[in-house]
Structure formats: C-alpha cells, structure tokens
Amino acid sequence: MQQVCRIFLRDVIPLFEPSANISLSSLQDAPALVVVMAFFLSWILGWVPLAAISAIAIKWKPFQPLQPEQKLPLLIPLYLLAPLILWGTSWLTKTSFSExxxxxxxSTFSSLALGLSLGVLGIAAIFSGQIWLGWCAFQETNLKQVRPILLPILLVALLVGGVEELIFRGFLLTELGKNSSIWTAAIASSLIFALLHLVWEQQETIPQLPGLWLMGMVLVLARFTDKGSIGLAWGLHAGWVWAIACLDTAQLVNPTDCVSEWVTGKNKKPLAGVAGVVCLLLTGGILWLRF
Structure with a gap:
C-alpha cells in the first residue's frame, strides 16, 4: 500500500504544483487535496481485491442488491485496511496519529467510555419519548434476542466508529483545515462523510443525507470539546451505532404509524426523521455547553 501511495503522490503532485520541489521522503508541504486524494485512492485500490474475494465467498453477483448479512464481509476488510493506509499516508507526510x-x-479511552454512554443514553431517551407519545411500540417479547447480540454488535460499532472518526474527524478534518478555516473544513469533511454513505444504499441513504451531515458536524464539535482528541467522537459514534443496531436487529421498537414516517424516521432510519435530528441537536447542545 505504501508503494501505491508513493507512485500516486509522485505522479499527481506535479499536476497541482508544477513548481514545487517536494520529495517523497518529506511531503509536509504537499497540498491537502493531494494528500486526501492519495489516501482515498490507495484505500479503494487496496480494498477492491479483498472485496472481490469476499464477494466470491458470499456468492454475491454484481448489480444485485446486497442483503444485510452480506454487507459485513465486505465492510470488515474495508475498515481493517483503513488504519494501514492511513499509517502509510502519515509516514509519507510525516504526520503522527496524535495530530x-x-x-x-x-484520556482517549476515558473519553471513549463517556461518549459511548452519552450516545446510548441519547438513543434511549429519544425512543423512550416516542414510546411515551405513542409514536412507537415497544416489543417486550423480543427482549430475549438482545443478550446474544450485545457484544458482537458492540465490537463492530467500536470498529466502525473508531475507523470513521480517525478518517473523517481525524485525518480529513486535519488535512482540510491546513488550507482553510476550521469551520470550512468541518462543513466539507461532514459533507464528504455523508455522501460516501451513498456507496452502499442509495434509496435509503438519500433521505438521511441532512442527518448524516449534521451527525458529522456534531462529531466535529465533540473533537473540539475533547481538546482535539477523537475519543469522545469515537464513543458517541459507536454508541449510536450500537444502540440503533441492537434495536433494529432485535426489532425492539416499531413505529405505530400514528405520525408521519418523516417524524420517526423514513424506512425506520432515525437520521431520516425529526426524532433523529432532535437527538443530534440535543447532543450538540450538551457538547456546546461543555465546550
């Protein structure tokens, strides 16, 4: 992967700055756009052969919709590969992971625990409110399905949350912030974060795009609140994924259809509804007060 990154940076950098004298051993002054493009291109090129192997293993055929159980074998290599590609990028740019x-x-892991708790409590509060208002119904008979899935989903949530925060609120926000204001970088990185979710499911993701962008902005605020660390953002992200995935997998809460699905979440996706946006705004308010 380092070789791919080297070749890409060597060939692309002159296109952006023909007069720049930048060596591969010292790329601190490379344009942020080049560094970001090199990372994402290397990540994709590294993942494609792994994805092909996984697709064969799960017997998935191109242009067929992915079933929920087929996504994980494709996602796991993608997320495991990302830190390795980022390590190669950081080595080339001489930027440490602490930056x-x-x-x-x-401190990072204590912030992670705090964020995880806050994320789970936020989801619990929003769904409890909807149950109390009669917008959703609690399926008590499905409680027995929760225990066996708690740990596996938690591990996946920590992986997904950790990698996405390291990339989007860590690497991408930091790199874009080198050539623009921090709020411009926050808006742009959150927009990229939202749009990249379209790769997996377009129809279900489009209604979530505003919520995903807002989620990215709240997580940026979490990094500011945590004095530059991604620990709190990681915890929040993982907590949200863990709580929602557990509720969805066990089918613990279902809409009663007494209000529009745009209130509870279109296609049962909280970020595509008012309730999910309220959860994000409340979380953002708490972070802003602490900040």
Missing part, C-alpha cells in the same frame, strides 16, 4: 486526534492514552 489526527488519536494518541492511545488513558
């Missing part, structure tokens, strides 16, 4: 907000110390 991207990850230091691996006790």
């Amino acid at each position: 991207y907000g990850f230091s691996g110390n006790i």
Whole structure:
C-alpha cells in the first residue's frame, strides 16, 4: 500500500504544483487535496481485491442488491485496511496519529467510555419519548434476542466508529483545515462523510443525507470539546451505532404509524426523521455547553 501511495503522490503532485520541489521522503508541504486524494485512492485500490474475494465467498453477483448479512464481509476488510493506509499516508507526510486526534492514552479511552454512554443514553431517551407519545411500540417479547447480540454488535460499532472518526474527524478534518478555516473544513469533511454513505444504499441513504451531515458536524464539535482528541467522537459514534443496531436487529421498537414516517424516521432510519435530528441537536447542545 505504501508503494501505491508513493507512485500516486509522485505522479499527481506535479499536476497541482508544477513548481514545487517536494520529495517523497518529506511531503509536509504537499497540498491537502493531494494528500486526501492519495489516501482515498490507495484505500479503494487496496480494498477492491479483498472485496472481490469476499464477494466470491458470499456468492454475491454484481448489480444485485446486497442483503444485510452480506454487507459485513465486505465492510470488515474495508475498515481493517483503513488504519494501514492511513499509517502509510502519515509516514509519507510525516504526520503522527496524535495530530489526527488519536494518541492511545488513558484520556482517549476515558473519553471513549463517556461518549459511548452519552450516545446510548441519547438513543434511549429519544425512543423512550416516542414510546411515551405513542409514536412507537415497544416489543417486550423480543427482549430475549438482545443478550446474544450485545457484544458482537458492540465490537463492530467500536470498529466502525473508531475507523470513521480517525478518517473523517481525524485525518480529513486535519488535512482540510491546513488550507482553510476550521469551520470550512468541518462543513466539507461532514459533507464528504455523508455522501460516501451513498456507496452502499442509495434509496435509503438519500433521505438521511441532512442527518448524516449534521451527525458529522456534531462529531466535529465533540473533537473540539475533547481538546482535539477523537475519543469522545469515537464513543458517541459507536454508541449510536450500537444502540440503533441492537434495536433494529432485535426489532425492539416499531413505529405505530400514528405520525408521519418523516417524524420517526423514513424506512425506520432515525437520521431520516425529526426524532433523529432532535437527538443530534440535543447532543450538540450538551457538547456546546461543555465546550
């Protein structure tokens, strides 16, 4: 992967700055756009052969819709590969992971635990409110399905949340912030974060795009609140994914259809409804007060 990154940077950098004298051993002054493009291109090129192997293993055929159980074998290699590609990028640009907000110390993991708790509590509060208002019904008989899925989904949520925060609120926000204001970088990185979700499901993702962008902005605020660390954002992200995935997998909460699905979430996706947006705004308000 480092070789791919080297070749790409060597060939593309002159197109952006023909007069720049930048060596591959020292790319601190490379344009942020080049660094970002090199990372994402290397990530995609590295993942494609792994995805092909996974697709064969799960017997998926091109242009056929992916079933929920088929997504995980394709996602896991993508997310496991990302830190390796980012390590190669950071080595070429001489940027440490601590500059991207990850230091691996006790403070990071204590913020992770705090964010995880806040994320789960936020989802619990929003769905409890909807149940109380009669917008959703709680399926008590499905509680027995929760215990066996708690740990596996938590591990997946921590992986997904950790990798996405390292990339979008860590690497991407930091790189874009080098050539623009931090709020411009926040808006742009959150927009990229939202749009990239279209890769998997277009019809279900389009209604979620405003919510996904707002989610990205709240997670940027979480990094500011945590003094540049991605620990709190990682915890929030993982907490939201964990709570929603558990509710969805066990089918613990179902809409009663007494209000529009745009209130509870179109296609049962909280970010595509008013309730999910309210959850994000409340979380953002708490972070802003702390900030």
